[in-house]
Amino acid sequence: MTVRVNGRVVTPTGVVRQGCVEWDGDRITAVAEYPSVRDGHWILPGFVDMHTHGGGGHTFTTGDADEARAAAGFHLSHGTTTLLASLVSAPFALMRSATEAFAPLVEEGVLAGVHFEGPYLSAARCGAQNPEYLRDPSTDELSELIELGRGAVRMVTLAPERDGALEAIKLLTAQRVVAAVGHTDATYEQTRAAVAAGASVGTHLFNGMRPVHHREPGPVVALLDAPTVICELVADGVHLHDGMLTFVTATAGPDRAALITDAMAAAGMSDGEYELGGQAVTVADGVARLARDGAIAGSTLTMDAALRHAVNAGIPIADAARMVATTPARAIGLGDRVGALQVGLRADLVVLDDDLSVVRVLRGGSWVE
Structure with a gap:
C-alpha cells in the first residue's frame, strides 16, 4: 500500500518547496513536487x-x-x-x-x-x-x-x-x-x-x-x-x-x-x-x-x-x-541503499518543524514510536 507524507522535501539536488515523498513497504516509490501542497514541515532523508x-x-x-x-x-x-x-x-x-x-x-x-x-x-x-x-x-x-x-x-x-x-x-x-x-x-x-x-x-x-x-x-x-x-x-x-x-x-x-x-x-x-x-x-x-x-x-x-x-x-x-x-x-x-530521498532507496526520512526539531521519524517504511 502506498503511503505519502507532504511538506518541503529536501532532495539530493536541493529543496522541493512543496511536495511529497511516497513509499510502499520499505522502499521510496516517488518524490514529487505538488504546488497545491501547503504542509510546512521539512522532510529530510534519515x-x-x-x-x-x-x-x-x-x-x-x-x-x-x-x-x-x-x-x-x-x-x-x-x-x-x-x-x-x-x-x-x-x-x-x-x-x-x-x-x-x-x-x-x-x-x-x-x-x-x-x-x-x-x-x-x-x-x-x-x-x-x-x-x-x-x-x-x-x-x-x-x-x-x-x-x-x-x-x-x-x-x-x-x-x-x-x-x-x-x-x-x-x-x-x-x-x-x-x-x-x-x-x-x-x-x-x-x-x-x-x-x-x-x-x-x-x-x-x-x-x-x-x-x-x-x-x-x-x-x-x-x-x-x-x-x-x-x-x-x-x-x-x-x-x-x-x-x-x-x-x-x-x-x-x-x-x-x-x-x-x-x-x-x-x-x-x-x-x-x-x-x-x-x-x-x-x-x-x-x-x-x-x-x-x-x-x-x-x-x-x-x-x-x-x-x-x-x-x-x-x-x-x-x-x-x-x-x-x-x-x-x-x-x-x-x-x-540509504541517505537520500530517492526512488528505490530505503524509506527513511525525518520530518522537522520550522525550528528543525524532530516531529516524526520513518525507518524502513514504518513510523518510529
Whole structure:
C-alpha cells in the first residue's frame, strides 16, 4: 500500500518547496513536487551517523549487544536511521567479542556496521583514547575481525605514520572496509601516502590531528586536498569553531563533508560522571572531558542538533541535509541503499518543524514510536 507524507522535501539536488515523498513497504516509490501542497514541515532523508560511541546513557564501547540496541534506539528517536557503532581503543579480546556481539545486530539492521576508532593510533594525538591500548596496526588482527564479522566491520580509523599502517589500509580496502585517517601526528606526505593506499575518510577533521602549519601542512590539508576523501566534522561549537565548520564546508563542499556526532553515552543525559574506554569522563554544561587531563571526550551531540548547528552557522539546509545523510552514507559504502530521498532507496526520512526539531521519524517504511 502506498503511503505519502507532504511538506518541503529536501532532495539530493536541493529543496522541493512543496511536495511529497511516497513509499510502499520499505522502499521510496516517488518524490514529487505538488504546488497545491501547503504542509510546512521539512522532510529530510534519515540521518546517517558514521561515528558515534553511544547515547541515552548507553554505550557501544563495551561490546554489549543490549547496550548497543538501546543506544541505537536513542539516536533513532533523534532522526538517525543508519549508524555505525564506534568503539574506542581496546585490547584485541574486546575488539573480537564486540565484533561477535554486534554482527547479529548488523544482520538484523539495528546497526549498519562496526567502526573501530583505534587502537592503531598516535600516542601524541590520542586525545580521549586510552594510551594504554595504543599499538601498531596488525593485519592479522584485522583479518580475523573482518572474517569474524561477516561484513559487520565497516570502518577502521588508524594513524598512517605507525609501522604497518599502509599495509593495513591496503588490506582494509581490499576487503571493502573503509580506512580512515585519524588521531594522527602524520606529516602531509605520510597522509598523502595513506590516501594513495586507499584511505577515504578523515576522522573528525582537526581533532586529534597535527595542526596546520604553513611550512608543514600536516594531515588536515592533505585530507582536504584529496578529492577521494570525505572529512568528518563535529558540529557542536566545541570541537570546531563555526568559522572552521563553514570554511571546510566551502572548501571541500557538502559532498565531501560529513557531519557526525562522535557522541558518547552522555548524549541526551544530564551532566555528571561517565566512562569512555575505561577512563573517567566528566560532563559539564553538556561538554564531555576526560577527568584526568580535560581532553574532549566525544560529545553529547545528536544528529538533529548537529543539523541545527550547521544551519545556524550559515550552511544552507540543502547542503546540511547532504552532510547529515547523503555524504556519510556514501562514505561508508551505503549510498545505494540509504541517505537520500530517492526512488528505490530505503524509506527513511525525518520530518522537522520550522525550528528543525524532530516531529516524526520513518525507518524502513514504518513510523518510529
